[in-house]
Each structure stands twice: as structure tokens, then as C-alpha cells.
Amino acid sequence: MSTDPQRKPYTPPVLEFKSSTFFVPVLILYNNDLPAIEQVLQEKIRQAPDFFKNSPLVFDVQALNKHNYDLDIVALIDFLRKLGLFPIGIRGGNEQQNKQARELFLTIDAIRDSASAETRKPVIDEPAHKPEPVEQTVESVAAPAPASPATTLITYPIRSGQRIYAAGDLVVLSQVSAGAEIMAEGNIHVYNTLRGRALAGVQGNKDARIFCFDLQAELISIAGDYKTSEDFDEDLRKKPVQIYLQDRALFIKDIAKT
Amino acid sequence: MARIIVVTSGKGGVGKTTTSAAIAMGLAKKGHKTAVIDFDVGLRNLDLIMGCERRVVYDFVNVINGEASLSQALIRDKNCNLLYILPASQTRDKDALSLEGVGRVLDELSKDFKYIVCDSPAGIEKGANLALYFADDAFVVTNPEISSVRDSDRMLGILSSKSRRAENGEEPIKEYLLLTRYEPSRVKSGEMLGLDDVQEILSLHLLGIIPESKTVLTASNAGSPVILNDKSEAGQAYADVVARYLGEKRPHRFIDGKKGFFSKLFGRKS
Ligand SMILES: Nc1ncnc2c1ncn2[C@@H]1O[C@H](COP(=O)(O)OP(=O)(O)OP(=O)(O)O)[C@@H](O)[C@H]1O
Ligand SMILES: [Mg+2]
Numbered sequence: 001m002s003t004d005p006q007r008k009p010y011t012p013p014v015l016e017f018k019s020s021t022f023f024v025p026v027l028i029l030y031n032n033d034l035p036a037i038e039q040v041l042q043e044k045i046r047q048a049p050d051f052f053k054n055s056p057l058v059f060d061v062q063a064l065n066k067h068n069y070d071l072d073i074v075a076l077i078d079f080l081r082k083l084g085l086f087p088i089g090i091r092g093g094n095e096q097q098n099k100q101a102r103e104l105f106l107t108i109d110a111i112r113d114s115a116s117a118e119t120r121k122p123v124i125d126e127p128a129h130k131p132e133p134v135e136q137t138v139e140s141v142a143a144p145a146p147a148s149p150a151t152t153l154i155t156y157p158i159r160s161g162q163r164i165y166a167a168g169d170l171v172v173l174s175q176v177s178a179g180a181e182i183m184a185e186g187n188i189h190v191y192n193t194l195r196g197r198a199l200a201g202v203q204g205n206k207d208a209r210i211f212c213f214d215l216q217a218e219l220i221s222i223a224g225d226y227k228t229s230e231d232f233d234e235d236l237r238k239k240p241v242q243i244y245l246q247d248r249a250l251f252i253k254d255i256a257k258t
Numbered sequence: 259m260a261r262i263i264v265v266t267s268g269k270g271g272v273g274k275t276t277t278s279a280a281i282a283m284g285l286a287k288k289g290h291k292t293a294v295i296d297f298d299v300g301l302r303n304l305d306l307i308m309g310c311e312r313r314v315v316y317d318f319v320n321v322i323n324g325e326a327s328l329s330q331a332l333i334r335d336k337n338c339n340l341l342y343i344l345p346a347s348q349t350r351d352k353d354a355l356s357l358e359g360v361g362r363v364l365d366e367l368s369k370d371f372k373y374i375v376c377d378s379p380a381g382i383e384k385g386a387n388l389a390l391y392f393a394d395d396a397f398v399v400t401n402p403e404i405s406s407v408r409d410s411d412r413m414l415g416i417l418s419s420k421s422r423r424a425e426n427g428e429e430p431i432k433e434y435l436l437l438t439r440y441e442p443s444r445v446k447s448g449e450m451l452g453l454d455d456v457q458e459i460l461s462l463h464l465l466g467i468i469p470e471s472k473t474v475l476t477a478s479n480a481g482s483p484v485i486l487n488d489k490s491e492a493g494q495a496y497a498d499v500v501a502r503y504l505g506e507k508r509p510h511r512f513i514d515g516k517k518g519f520f521s522k523l524f525g526r527k528s
Binding site for chain 1: 382408411412414415416418419459461
């Protein structure tokens with residue numbers, strides 16, 4: 001016979017709401033040519049299969065509708081699913097598109113750029129799991145960071161294939177290898193050689209800057225505007241630089257000369 | 259408790275198996291009971307380089323599956339009785355290895371051996387990840403050319419994030435660089451990266467530079483690890499590596515012309 005002391009009944013609350021922040025790529029369509037969209041998407045997916053595999057996705061047809069380009073969203077949703085994506089919502093649809101979307105269990109204009117996210121903690125994402133903003137086809141639905149998010153400090157080398165995400169500023173003391181990617185909602189400081197990709201202001205903060213000690217980056221981006229190493233001035237290579245956005249133009253300046 | 263060493267690279271054909279055979283023999287010759295495991299399931303060739311291919315009865319996969327005991331599968335080396343080889347299976351694919359199974363075999367070996375050398379397959383997929391998962395030390399084998407350096411860098415990222423030590427938040431794997439197939443004359447002429455070029459990217463603790471040498475192939479063909487040939491520069495270099503790993507201070511050799519003029523070109527788009 002069991003002599004268990006009387007067990008307290010397990011009575012958790014039935015449910016609970018928590019506010020979390022997720023990244024959902026938003027696919028903004030500028031063209032209603034489905035085969036062309038499919039081709040470009042396939043190419044993007046080929047470049048970053050891990051990122052896109054099973055990724056939820058919101059598509060935005062506002063620009064299309066502005067120009068009265070009608071898009072068959074049933075066909076669109078169908079091939080998005082075939083490509084392994086999970087369309088979860090539509091933005092900027094017309095009446096008929098919204099009706100079709102609803103029938104396919106998609107949300108209508110539910111996910112906005114201004115979605116609030118009050119309690120945000122700085123996050124260091126472990127490499128290779130978390131989504132990344134990919135060029136400009138992807139924006140995030142999370143809100144800009146609150147006033148003073150924590151600074152994330154990294155003291156170990158960031159190797160090819162690794163990915164770091166900081167909700168506030170990111171300070172890196174070691175080198176960032178080619179093939180690595182560092183992202184921050186705020187500024188990025190690299191007090192070493194930057195060979196990989198650095199994306200600052202990834203939630204849209206256009207005032208974010210990148211500072212690095214030795215510019216050999218593959219790509220730099222602020223609030224979605226980017227330059228690849230091909231676009232860098234030859235005499236800025238291997239220099240300590242700061243990078244900032246002004247009037248939608250990216251500037252790379254030798255720190256010693258600013 | 260054994261110390262588990264993974265010999266890894268990312269890129270294929272850079273000298274992992276050659277290195278595994280040499281250092282396992284070197285450690286055993288220094289009096290440490292050592293096992294060397296071939297993780298390259300489906301492409302086994304450690305047994306060829308160790309010259310024991312005709313004595314293979316059971317293999318790593320058999321042990322994992324419980325079809326043979328460890329003592330049945332381990333092959334004692336013909337040159338050194340402190341060295342044992344656990345061959346890979348030629349007839350299975352890499353899915354035959356499981357994390358749990360590999361862990362069990364390493365645990366059992368740990369009771370009896372001082373060092374366990376894991377010869378990793380190329381790539382960054384399952385086989386390579388399993389080979390490094392339980393490691394305490396990593397010998398990152400790199401050739402002086404850019405794609406090998408890049409792949410080693412990628413491997414270092416995996417070592418620091420996907421190993422048991424990383425997952426448990428323990429002290430990280432100790433990472434060492436082995437620069438192999440080094441040819442000072444080709445470094446001088448700019449055809450090959452120099453040590454400095456490589457270290458600019460990897461910045462690792464250098465365990466040794468193994469020169470390109472015909473004796474490596476001769477040794478493989480003879481089934482006798484090159485470290486046993488003390489006339490061979492590559493053999494001497496591997497002996498240095500083992501000594502340094504065990505804490506001896508030895509100056510680096512076979513290194514002339516370490517400044518490649520790639521240094522200047524480096525970082526430029528190609
Ligand atoms: N120092 C060296 N000098 C000359 N040849 C070498 C040297 N090291 C390795 N080799 C040759 O390079 C080839 C590949 O070596 P090895 O099989 O050890 O590489 P590996 O990294 O294990 O390859 P894999 O990725 O296929 O497992 C072999 O032919 C070997 O003889
Ligand atoms: Mg091999």
C-alpha cells in the first residue's frame with residue numbers, strides 16, 4: 001500500500017497569455033507575374049534554405065493593389081506552401097483577396113509593423129537556428145526597441161556560419177569571420193576585423209551605426225539599406241570606419257578622417 | 259577518464275586520417291593507451307593507413323548495434339600494443355551512427371583508455387558532428403589554401419556551439435591548428451598561403467606544421483603511420499605535434515617562408 005502523503009492536486013491555470021516577439025518575414029510583392037515571383041523566390045530559398053524552411057510568412061499586396069494589379073492569391077498561397085513556406089497572413093489585400101484569404105484561414109491585416117512588444121529582453125541567438133532578415137524582401141513585425149535595451153558583449157571569435165542577434169547594441173571584441181553574421185537592433189561595434197556581414201538597426205532604426213576597427217566585411221546594412229563589399233571604396237578597405245545612414249544613403253567613413 | 263580528441267576539418271582530403279593515424283601512434287608510443295576510431299562510415303580507410311584492414315571482423319556500427327562487444331571489435335595495432343583501432347563499417351551509411359550509441363561506446367572506452375582519437379569524416383553533416391560532439395580537444399587540420407581555411411573556420415563555429423561541452427555550458431573544447439601539406443617554396447612564390455595568412459583568419463594555438471612529403475603516401479601504402487618513419491620530415495613533424503600536445507616545448511620546424519605575399523592580397527574580393 002502506498003503511504004504517499006496526501007498529494008496536492010495539480011491545478012495550474014487553464015491558460016495564460018504571454019507577449020513574445022517573433023520574426024515573421026513579410027513578402028512585399030511589386031509584380032503580379034506569378035511565374036516570375038516563383039522564380040525569384042526559389043532563388044532566394046536556394047540561397048538560405050534553413051531560413052525559409054517552414055517559415056511563417058505574411059505577404060503584402062498593397063503596392064500591387066495601388067496600381068490595380070490583381071493577383072490570384074489562391075494560386076500564390078498554393079505555391080508558397082509548395083515551396084515549404086507557411087503563409088499566415090495577408091496585408092493590403094482588396095475585398096476579394098481578403099475574402100479568399102479568410103477562407104484559407106489566413107489573417108487579414110492582423111500583423112502590423114507597429115505590433116507592440118513591451119517586455120523585450122536582449123537576446124543572443126544561437127547560431128543557425130533563428131531567422132534573419134534577408135535583404136529587403138524581409139522586414140520584421142516586431143516593434144523598434146525600447147529606450148535603453150541592454151548592450152550585448154561578445155568576446156569570442158564569431159566564426160563562419162555563426163549568427164549573433166542583439167536586441168540592443170552589440171559590441172564585439174574578437175574577429176568576425178567571413179561567412180558569419182552579426183545583427184543588432186541598435187548599433188554595432190567591432191573592435192577587431194570585420195569580415196562577415198553586419199546588420200545594424202534591423203528593426204528599422206535608421207539612426208543605428210556600425211563602427212569597426214578593420215573593414216573587410218562582405219556586407220553591411222543599416223535599417224535594411226545595404227552595401228556589399230563590391231561597393232566599398234578601395235581605400236576604405238582594412239580601415240577603421242563608421243557606417244551610417246543619411247537621407248536613405250549609406251555612408252562609410254574612415255573614422256580617422258571624420 | 260580518457261581525453262577525447264577529434265581530428266576535424268570541414269573540407270575533405272586535407273589529411274585528417276593521416277593525422278589521426280600518426281598522432282594515435284605517437285601517443286601510444288609515448289606510453290599512453292590509445293584508441294583511434296574511424297567515424298567515416300561507408301568510406302573507411304583508417305584501417306588501411308594503419309595496415310590492419312585484413313584483420314577487420316567487427317566494426318564501430320556493430321558495437322553500437324550490440325552485435326559485437328567492444329573488445330571483439332577493437333583491433334590491436336601490430337607495431338604498438340598500447341594502440342587499438344576501431345574501424346568504420348564499409349557497408350553502412352552514416353545514419354547507422356547515433357548520438358546515444360556513440361556516447362555509449364566512448365563512455366566504455368573512456369574507462370580503459372588514456373586517449374581516444376576520433377577521425378572525423380569531411381563535411382559539416384551528421385558524421386562530422388557526431389565525431390566532434392563528445393570531444394575535449396579538437397585538432398583542426400587545415401591546408402594552406404583559402405577554401406580549407408574557410409571550412410576550418412566554419413568547423414570552429416560548430417565546435418563552439420554544437421558540442422556536448424557547448425550544450426552543457428562547460429569549458430569549451432580546446433582547439434588546435436595543424437597546418438598540413440605545407441610547402442615553403444610555394445608559399446614563397448605566392449602559390450600557397452603562409453602560416454601568417456592562415457593565422458590571420460583562424461588565430462588558433464598552432465600545434466604543428468606538417469610539410470608536404472612523398473613519404474606520407476609511401477607510408478599509407480605500406481599501412482604504417484608516417485610518424486614511425488623518423489627519416490621523414492612529415493613523420494618528424496607529427497612527432498613534434500604529439501610532444502607539444504603532451505606539454506613539451508619544441509620550436510616549430512619546416513616553416514621557412516612563413517610570410518606569403520598573400521598577406522597583402524588578403525581580404526580582397528576575388
Ligand atoms: N603531409 C602530406 N604530404 C603529402 N601528402 C599528404 C600529406 N597529408 C596527407 N596527404 C595525402 O592527402 C590525401 C588525403 O589524406 P587523408 O586521407 O589523410 O585526408 P582526409 O582529410 O582524411 O580525407 P577525407 O576527408 O576523405 O577523410 C592522401 O592521399 C594523403 O596521402
Ligand atoms: Mg579521412
